[in-house]
Amino acid sequence: MTSTARVHRLAVIRGDGIGPEVIDASLEVLGAAQSAFGFRAELTQISAGARHYLATGELWTPALQAQLRNHDAILFGAMGDPAVAPGILERGFILEMRRSFQQAVNLRPVKLYPGVTTPIAGLTPERCDIVIVRENTEGSYVGRGSTVHAGTPHAVAVQESVNTRMGVERVVEFAFRLAERRGGTLTLCHKKNILIEAGTLWQSTVDDVSARFPAVPVDYVHVDALCFYLPTTPERFNVIVTDNLFGDIITDLGAAIQGGLGVAASANLNLDGSGPSMFEAIHGSAPDIAGRGWANPIGAVLSTAMCLAHLGETDAARAIEAAAVHILAQLPAMAGPAMGLSTEELGREIARLVQSGAP
Amino acid sequence: MTSTARVHRLAVIRGDGIGPEVIDASLEVLGAAQSAFGFRAELTQISAGARHYLATGELWTPALQAQLRNHDAILFGAMGDPAVAPGILERGFILEMRRSFQQAVNLRPVKLYPGVTTPIAGLTPERCDIVIVRENTEGSYVGRGSTVHAGTPHAVAVQESVNTRMGVERVVEFAFRLAERRGGTLTLCHKKNILIEAGTLWQSTVDDVSARFPAVPVDYVHVDALCFYLPTTPERFNVIVTDNLFGDIITDLGAAIQGGLGVAASANLNLDGSGPSMFEAIHGSAPDIAGRGWANPIGAVLSTAMCLAHLGETDAARAIEAAAVHILAQLPAMAGPAMGLSTEELGREIARLVQSGAP
Numbered sequence: 047m048t049s050t051a052r053v054h055r056l057a058v059i060r061g062d063g064i065g066p067e068v069i070d071a072s073l074e075v076l077g078a079a080q081s082a083f084g085f086r087a088e089l090t091q092i093s094a095g096a097r098h099y100l101a102t103g104e105l106w107t108p109a110l111q112a113q114l115r116n117h118d119a120i121l122f123g124a125m126g127d128p129a130v131a132p133g134i135l136e137r138g139f140i141l142e143m144r145r146s147f148q149q150a151v152n153l154r155p156v157k158l159y160p161g162v163t164t165p166i167a168g169l170t171p172e173r174c175d176i177v178i179v180r181e182n183t184e185g186s187y188v189g190r191g192s193t194v195h196a197g198t199p200h201a202v203a204v205q206e207s208v209n210t211r212m213g214v215e216r217v218v219e220f221a222f223r224l225a226e227r228r229g230g231t232l233t234l235c236h237k238k239n240i241l242i243e244a245g246t247l248w249q250s251t252v253d254d255v256s257a258r259f260p261a262v263p264v265d266y267v268h269v270d271a272l273c274f275y276l277p278t279t280p281e282r283f284n285v286i287v288t289d290n291l292f293g294d295i296i297t298d299l300g301a302a303i304q305g306g307l308g309v310a311a312s313a314n315l316n317l318d319g320s321g322p323s324m325f326e327a328i329h330g331s332a333p334d335i336a337g338r339g340w341a342n343p344i345g346a347v348l349s350t351a352m353c354l355a356h357l358g359e360t361d362a363a364r365a366i367e368a369a370a371v372h373i374l375a376q377l378p379a380m381a382g383p384a385m386g387l388s389t390e391e392l393g394r395e396i397a398r399l400v401q402s403g404a405p
Numbered sequence: 406m407t408s409t410a411r412v413h414r415l416a417v418i419r420g421d422g423i424g425p426e427v428i429d430a431s432l433e434v435l436g437a438a439q440s441a442f443g444f445r446a447e448l449t450q451i452s453a454g455a456r457h458y459l460a461t462g463e464l465w466t467p468a469l470q471a472q473l474r475n476h477d478a479i480l481f482g483a484m485g486d487p488a489v490a491p492g493i494l495e496r497g498f499i500l501e502m503r504r505s506f507q508q509a510v511n512l513r514p515v516k517l518y519p520g521v522t523t524p525i526a527g528l529t530p531e532r533c534d535i536v537i538v539r540e541n542t543e544g545s546y547v548g549r550g551s552t553v554h555a556g557t558p559h560a561v562a563v564q565e566s567v568n569t570r571m572g573v574e575r576v577v578e579f580a581f582r583l584a585e586r587r588g589g590t591l592t593l594c595h596k597k598n599i600l601i602e603a604g605t606l607w608q609s610t611v612d613d614v615s616a617r618f619p620a621v622p623v624d625y626v627h628v629d630a631l632c633f634y635l636p637t638t639p640e641r642f643n644v645i646v647t648d649n650l651f652g653d654i655i656t657d658l659g660a661a662i663q664g665g666l667g668v669a670a671s672a673n674l675n676l677d678g679s680g681p682s683m684f685e686a687i688h689g690s691a692p693d694i695a696g697r698g699w700a701n702p703i704g705a706v707l708s709t710a711m712c713l714a715h716l717g718e719t720d721a722a723r724a725i726e727a728a729a730v731h732i733l734a735q736l737p738a739m740a741g742p743a744m745g746l747s748t749e750e751l752g753r754e755i756a757r758l759v760q761s762g763a764p
């Protein structure tokens with residue numbers, strides 16, 4: 047390769063628990079992809095998460111925001127520790143990041159890879175290849191609400207879901223484009239018969255945008271019905287677009303169906319260039335198994351592939367996915383001591399495959 | 406039996422589609438239970454639902470409310486027809502009924518019965534015996550919200566979830582009593598790390614009521630995680646208490662796990678004597694299979710058993726459940742032409758078992 051290598055500046059937040067382990071394995075794979083596909087990843091390791099918070103009291107700070115903005119993408123391990131109260135890191139860091147960098151879309155493939163054990167009887171990879179497009183900045187996640195007479199028998203807690211045409215439209219448009227590329231249906235998942243204000247906005251936006259994508263068939267399924275159909279007839283879905291809260295719920299169900307949190311990848315995508323996108327496995331920090339080398343890094347590796355695809359390194363992304371899927375098919379267990387290979391060994395194996403150009 | 410028979414006044418709303426079919430089968434079973442267990446059910450057939458609405462324009466009326474209030478319970482088939490716009494019957498009838506009669510609890514057993522085919526690989530009845538207690542009158546179902554700049558690029562739709570200590574406490578108390586009776590754990594399902602106002606009210610109510618039930622272990626699981634665990638490790642749960650919208654979602658997932666909508670029963674319980682409770686299978690009107698005798702009436706029959714249990718006819722309720730479960734184990738399919746017996750024949754078979762005292 048005689049031309050100057052393409053350079054991508056990546057911020058790496060390893061985080062807590064198994065976060066560092068799965069990220070280290072991913073970086074091993076990323077290293078192999080660089081030499082094989084002729085790009086360069088400039089990594090900045092950034093300390094953040096539960097341990098960092100416990101040590102410094104810092105969550106999302108203006109300095110961190112400025113530093114991260116200076117990167118093309120963020121690779122994210124996981125955050126969380128029993129010593130940090132629930133909600134602190136979620137609201138104080140993750141939601142701040144999603145909002146600050148306008149990571150409008152949370153993208154989660156629900157794909158059953160060959161050889162992976164799914165809890166769904168008889169499910170085959172051909173029947174389960176879905177992408178869920180979750181709105182990632184508004185809805186019930188805006189943190190709006192109030193409680194009157196708290197702590198008394200007359201307490202009333204009001205929680206608001208705020209949905210804007212702008213916020214919904216950018217996600218819906220993204221989903222249509224994706225469905226068009228995949229040659230699939232777009233399914234809107236909501237509860238419009240009950241949540242009429244939000245549901246009307248979502249449905250009318252889908253109707254409007256649909257006019258620009260005449261080749262994409264559109265469907266609508268209530269969120270409750272979708273939770274019935276997702277495990278029973280996943281072949282019914284191709285691209286699903288939904289709001290922040292419903293997306294949070296159905297993507298975890300999707301992860302269960304595709305064989306567990308160990309394989310599930312995700313992207314938090316900025317669409318307008320105003321900030322970096324973020325890529326993470328959807329599992330948490332799993333403090334119970336941290337430090338043992340039992341964590342499955344495939345979710346993190348596949349998230350790294352999504353990151354490279356986003357940065358235009360399509361060939362590298364494809365090679366990493368193919369290598370990870372190849373290895374996955376040979377794992378006797380999805381995580382734990384029976385996995386056969388340690389987190390680190392798995393990273394090395396996938397890296398080796400990527401480097402050698404096989405499979 | 407020489408004493409005067411106990412009399413229960415039941416309003417019967419057969420409704421639309423397969424509603425009348427499954428209700429008729431249930432009434433056959435109810436008839437058998439009456440003679441076998443020495444009570445009398447006085448039935449009032451009430452016309453309501455999609456066809457009634459299309460013919461008369463009437464949904465929930467003061468006259469209907471007065472008439473229904475005069476009954477001890479309501480047996481409900483299903484409502485819905487493609488000719489009625491989505492939301493009309495739900496908001497105009499079902500939610501009105503739940504609110505008017507303060508049907509505070511929506512009770513949904515998620516029980517895998519022996520012989521039933523579940524989509525979950527290797528799941529056994531011992532591992533799946535859960536009751537979901539869903540708040541049924543408030544939360545996101547209050548119909549509060551507003552949209553500004555509708556139909557423009559600046560539209561903003563706000564949807565409110567309203568949660569009162571009174572509404573939450575009565576459901577939580579009910580759930581604790583149920584968990585105590587079942588000797589099981591109580592799991593609160595919410596998303597308190599994000600929905601802090603509502604989540605704090607729910608968690609503090611559970612904490613407070615918990616002090617009165619020291620024998621019941623209490624757990625908390627986020628709704629997204631619950632949708633991961635419900636299909637993978639249902640044995641983790643015994644009684645789950647949750648809000649209206651989360652309950653709507655997780656009970657449909659529960660129905661999928663327990664083998665389909667054909668077996669899933671539910672009760673909409675009034676707890677203060679101010680109105681009748683309502684009992685229905687959780688399936689819809691299924692217009693596509695209506696009129697063919699293919700509908701599985703087991704969900705409706707089990708709902709009728711829940712009704713009788715609620716009215717104090719515990720022995721009859723047990724006998725009906727046992728008979729339905731016995732028959733269920735022998736059905737080759739859950740619904741459709743391969744079910745082996747028609748809706749009507751199934752009703753007759755279960756009735757015969759109830760009458761004969763077997764199994």
Ligand SMILES: CC(C)[C@H](C(=O)O)[C@@H](O)C(=O)O
Nearest residue numbers: 136137140141294328599629
């Ligand atoms: C960590 C938390 C804020 C988050 C969410 O609720 O979005 C998580 O559950 C997820 O799905 O990414």
Ligand SMILES: CC(C)[C@H](C(=O)O)[C@@H](O)C(=O)O
Nearest residue numbers: 240270495496499500653687
């Ligand atoms: C019919 C509709 C109002 C209803 C709900 O959303 O509660 C249904 O889905 C249910 O679960 O009973």
